[in-house]
Amino acid sequence: MDLSPWSRLSLSLPIPSQMPWLSQLGQLPFPTCLHLPRPPGSQVPTPKSGQANETNEESLRLEIQELKQKRDTLDQEISQLMAEGYVVSELEDHISLLHEYNDIKDVGQMLMGKLARIRGVTTKELYPEFDLDMND
Structure with a gap:
């Protein structure tokens, strides 16, 4: 799915064939069509036949x-977890604790990096000093 700003831009302008009254107005003091630049590499889907529309509908x-x-x-997985005794509120608490753990670990990594820089060593060299496992 394309989430670029271009994909969210939608303009719905009538085309002249849908406006029979347009020919009665004569020359309009403003442009009757709008051309927007397309992002590089983007393509405008243009079905060449009814078959292309059918293929698109099928996809x-x-x-x-x-x-x-x-x-x-x-839904089946959720039902199975609930049957096994899992409670949504407990799972939410667990996820919250994991986020807190990761935040604390990030701060610890930052401090290890600063200490390593001060000592002129790598953080890997500091791990044994603090009884840390490289896989943590």
Whole structure:
């Protein structure tokens, strides 16, 4: 999925064939079409026939079916976890504690880096001094 600002830009402008009254206005004092620059490497999808539309619809149907299957699988996994005694609030608490642990570990890594720089050594060389495992 493209999340660039260009993908969120949507303009809906009428085309002249949808405005029979346009020919009655004569020359308009403003441009009747708008051209926006496209980001480099982007392509405008242009179906060349009705078959392209059918293919696109079919791929969308397939994607929807896959998403429904994924949702069903996740629902089954959630049901299984709940049957095993897991509680959502406990899982949320556990996740919160993991975030706190990671924040503390990040601060420790930063301090080890500063100490290593002061001593002129690598952080790897400091690990044994503080009884730390390189895999932590």
